[in-house]
Amino acid sequence: MSAFKELENGKAGKSLAMFQFQNFQGMYPSALVLNKGRTFSVLSSPGSIEETRILKNNAREVSLLVLGNNNLVSHLAYLTEWNISPTAGRNWEIIPSYNQEPKDVPADFLAFVPPNTRIIENHWLSRGRVVLFDKQEREAITVHRNGKLEVDRKGKNLIYRDRPEILAQANGLINESIQQKTMHRNPEKALELIGKAVELPVQNPYLRSALLYLKGDCETGLGRYEAGKKSLEEALQYFPRNNDAMQRLLEIIFFEQGPLPAIETMERSYSQSRNFFGLANVGMRLFLGHLHLAAGQMEKAREYFEKIYQENYPYARNPLSGILEMFKGNYAQAYRYLHQGEAQPPAFFIVREYRLLLARSMILARTDLGRARWILEDLAKYSLRQGHMTEVSLCFLLAREGKLAEARERIGPAFEKLKKMAAGDFETRIWFWYDAFIYARTMELLGNPREARKGYRACLDANPHTALAAEARKILAGR
Structure with a gap:
C-alpha cells in the first residue's frame, strides 16, 4: 500500500511531494519514492519509515532527514540524511547502505538509535545536530553529524564519540555480512565480516549492541551455541533492551534443551521483553505460541494465538489457525483456513512466508498439488x-509425478541442508517434523526404506507431539 505525502519546508516556503510505500515482501518492506526533475529516487528501508523532514529543496539538490526502523539490525531505529541530485537520472538508496569510498559518491549520514524514538528538535543544517526522544526510557538523545552521541540519562550527560570513517566502515561491514548470510548462503563469511565490525572502536552503545547481536546470531546459526551466548549476553550489557538478543538466547535454550526450558526461562527472566520479531507483545505471544506447539501443548498455543487475532491482528486468525491445525493433524481444515486467508491482508506475515504455509497445507491435505x-x-x-x-516438498511432488531420477538427485542434499539450518534457525527447527516426514515419504516412493526410516525417526525427534509424528510412530512399529 502507498500514501501520498506532501512535506512542508517552512523557511523556503516550498513543499515536496512523494509517495511512502509499504509492502509485505522481503527484507525491505518500506520505501520513499520521489520524482523530481529528471531524477527518480527511492529510499528502500528495512522497516517502517516514521518521520521525514526537508533539509534542502531547490533546483540543484534535495536533502531529507529520515527516521525509520531497521528490522535487520536488532530492530533499532536509524537516522539518515538522504541527498538527491535532481539531475542524476536515477537514485536508489538502501539502508543501511553507507558508501565506503566518499571520493566517488558522497556518503549519506547514518546513525543507529533506540527503537520507539521521535524527533523533537531539528538543528541539522544550522548546528549539525538533531535531538531525539526515546519514548520508552523517556530520555533525550542528541545525534551530531560528526559522530558524537549524547544521552541524557537520570540527570547525567553520557557522551559517545565515533569517527565518521569508523561508522562508515562498520555500516559497510554490516551490509556485506547480511548479504553473505542471506543472498550467498555463506554464514562463515558473514561471521568473519561482522567479527571485523565488532573489532572496530565503536562507542555508540546501540550500534555496538547490534554488532554483537549480529555476531551472536551468526555463531548460533552455525551451531556454535557457547560463542553465540557470549556475544548475545555482551550485546545486552551495552543495550539491555536489545530484544533480538534476548530472543536469540531463548532460541539457543530451545535448540539445546527443548521448548519447556525455553518457556520457563522466558517467563522467569525475560517477561519484561515486549518486542520479539519486532512485533511488540504480539511477537512475544507468537514466539511462546510456537514453543508450546513444539512442546505438544496445543491448547496453550491456541490461547496465545487467539490473543493475537482477538486483540491485535484480526486478519491473523486464518494463518495462525492453519498453523495450529497442521500440528494437530486436521489438514483439510488447515488448508481451508489458509486458502480463505489469501483474500485478506497477511497481517504480520510476509507474503512468501504465508505461501509456504499454504503449500504445506496443500501437500498434507492432498489438494491442488x-x-x-x-x-x-x-x-x-x-x-x-x-x-x-x-x-524436500518439491522432491516429494517430483517423485509422485514419476520423475524419480530428478527427485533422487535432489532429495539428499536438500535434506542435509535443512538439518544444518535447523541447528540454528528457529523457523526451520519448528517445522522440521514436517520436512522429515515428507523426506521419509519421498524415500518410500524412491524405493529406499532405510532412508525412509531415518526420516520417520527424525520426525519423532523433531516433535513427537504432532499428528505426523503419531503416524511415523505407527509406521516404525509395524516394521
Missing part, C-alpha cells in the same frame, strides 16, 4: 528466507 508445486518453485527461486524449506 499443481498449485503447491508452482508456489514452491517460485519460493525456491525468489525467496532468500524460505527457499531452503521448499526443496
Whole structure:
C-alpha cells in the first residue's frame, strides 16, 4: 500500500511531494519514492519509515532527514540524511547502505538509535545536530553529524564519540555480512565480516549492541551455541533492551534443551521483553505460541494465538489457525483456513512466508498439488528466507509425478541442508517434523526404506507431539 505525502519546508516556503510505500515482501518492506526533475529516487528501508523532514529543496539538490526502523539490525531505529541530485537520472538508496569510498559518491549520514524514538528538535543544517526522544526510557538523545552521541540519562550527560570513517566502515561491514548470510548462503563469511565490525572502536552503545547481536546470531546459526551466548549476553550489557538478543538466547535454550526450558526461562527472566520479531507483545505471544506447539501443548498455543487475532491482528486468525491445525493433524481444515486467508491482508506475515504455509497445507491435505508445486518453485527461486524449506516438498511432488531420477538427485542434499539450518534457525527447527516426514515419504516412493526410516525417526525427534509424528510412530512399529 502507498500514501501520498506532501512535506512542508517552512523557511523556503516550498513543499515536496512523494509517495511512502509499504509492502509485505522481503527484507525491505518500506520505501520513499520521489520524482523530481529528471531524477527518480527511492529510499528502500528495512522497516517502517516514521518521520521525514526537508533539509534542502531547490533546483540543484534535495536533502531529507529520515527516521525509520531497521528490522535487520536488532530492530533499532536509524537516522539518515538522504541527498538527491535532481539531475542524476536515477537514485536508489538502501539502508543501511553507507558508501565506503566518499571520493566517488558522497556518503549519506547514518546513525543507529533506540527503537520507539521521535524527533523533537531539528538543528541539522544550522548546528549539525538533531535531538531525539526515546519514548520508552523517556530520555533525550542528541545525534551530531560528526559522530558524537549524547544521552541524557537520570540527570547525567553520557557522551559517545565515533569517527565518521569508523561508522562508515562498520555500516559497510554490516551490509556485506547480511548479504553473505542471506543472498550467498555463506554464514562463515558473514561471521568473519561482522567479527571485523565488532573489532572496530565503536562507542555508540546501540550500534555496538547490534554488532554483537549480529555476531551472536551468526555463531548460533552455525551451531556454535557457547560463542553465540557470549556475544548475545555482551550485546545486552551495552543495550539491555536489545530484544533480538534476548530472543536469540531463548532460541539457543530451545535448540539445546527443548521448548519447556525455553518457556520457563522466558517467563522467569525475560517477561519484561515486549518486542520479539519486532512485533511488540504480539511477537512475544507468537514466539511462546510456537514453543508450546513444539512442546505438544496445543491448547496453550491456541490461547496465545487467539490473543493475537482477538486483540491485535484480526486478519491473523486464518494463518495462525492453519498453523495450529497442521500440528494437530486436521489438514483439510488447515488448508481451508489458509486458502480463505489469501483474500485478506497477511497481517504480520510476509507474503512468501504465508505461501509456504499454504503449500504445506496443500501437500498434507492432498489438494491442488499443481498449485503447491508452482508456489514452491517460485519460493525456491525468489525467496532468500524460505527457499531452503521448499526443496524436500518439491522432491516429494517430483517423485509422485514419476520423475524419480530428478527427485533422487535432489532429495539428499536438500535434506542435509535443512538439518544444518535447523541447528540454528528457529523457523526451520519448528517445522522440521514436517520436512522429515515428507523426506521419509519421498524415500518410500524412491524405493529406499532405510532412508525412509531415518526420516520417520527424525520426525519423532523433531516433535513427537504432532499428528505426523503419531503416524511415523505407527509406521516404525509395524516394521
